[in-house]
Amino acid sequence: MVSGGHFLAFAALTFLMVVVPGPSVLFTISRALTVGRREALLTVVGNATGVYAQVVAVAFGLGAIVQSSAAVFTAIKLAGAVYLVYLGVQAIRHRRKLTEVFAAEVRAPSGRPLSLMRDGFVVGFANPKSIVFLAAILPQFVDYPAGSVPLQILVLGVALPVIALLSDSAWALVAGTARAWFARSPRRLELLGGTGGVVMIGLGTSLAVSGRD
Numbered sequence: 001m002v003s004g005g006h007f008l009a010f011a012a013l014t015f016l017m018v019v020v021p022g023p024s025v026l027f028t029i030s031r032a033l034t035v036g037r038r039e040a041l042l043t044v045v046g047n048a049t050g051v052y053a054q055v056v057a058v059a060f061g062l063g064a065i066v067q068s069s070a071a072v073f074t075a076i077k078l079a080g081a082v083y084l085v086y087l088g089v090q091a092i093r094h095r096r097k098l099t100e101v102f103a104a105e106v107r108a109p110s111g112r113p114l115s116l117m118r119d120g121f122v123v124g125f126a127n128p129k130s131i132v133f134l135a136a137i138l139p140q141f142v143d144y145p146a147g148s149v150p151l152q153i154l155v156l157g158v159a160l161p162v163i164a165l166l167s168d169s170a171w172a173l174v175a176g177t178a179r180a181w182f183a184r185s186p187r188r189l190e191l192l193g194g195t196g197g198v199v200m201i202g203l204g205t206s207l208a209v210s211g212r213d
Contacts, residue, residue: 037176046117050124055157
């Protein structure tokens with residue numbers, strides 16, 4: 001089983017990795033500014049789930065494949081990049097709808113929360129920053145003589161989605177509060193939607209051209 005010392009050491013390293021803003025943080029901020037805190041928090045939950053899906057994949061062999069195969073790494077990275085660009089384009093196209101949201105209270109469709117969580121899941125699972133971190137660092141904290149390596153990875157890996165959930169939620173709340181200022185002006189709202197879309201497109205583009213570091 002995983003020792004307390006190993007878990008705390010990995011959690012501390014994970015915290016240092018998470019607090020440096022990366023794709024998930026920027027995506028969360030864009031979502032909070034564009035659609036609000038509640039929606040951003042649902043995105044954060046989906047993102048954390050996607051990150052833990054990476055942990056599961058590393059536990060059962062994907063980590064070794066990503067480390068050894070440039071093609072697999074590139075495929076994961078490009079999938080996340082394309083999805084971010086798509087979401088950015090959608091945000092720009094529908095930026096004027098932000099005014100309508102504030103003009104009248106509209107009950108969100110029942111499937112909307114799942115859609116927001118799905119978006120977060122895709123971005124979290126395709127985040128090259130965390131998959132490379134997990135593939136390269138997580139196995140180093142495993143006590144191989146203790147056996148049950150996949151189980152140890154699954155237990156250690158809990159630290160990443162939990163810390164990411166807390167950190168990203170804080171970003172979402174702060175950004176969501178700033179959104180209230182934009183809500184006072186329809187023109188600000190259109191600018192907000194367009195800017196959020198541009199940020200997501202820029203983030204997707206940067207992911208597409210980034211390396212493993």
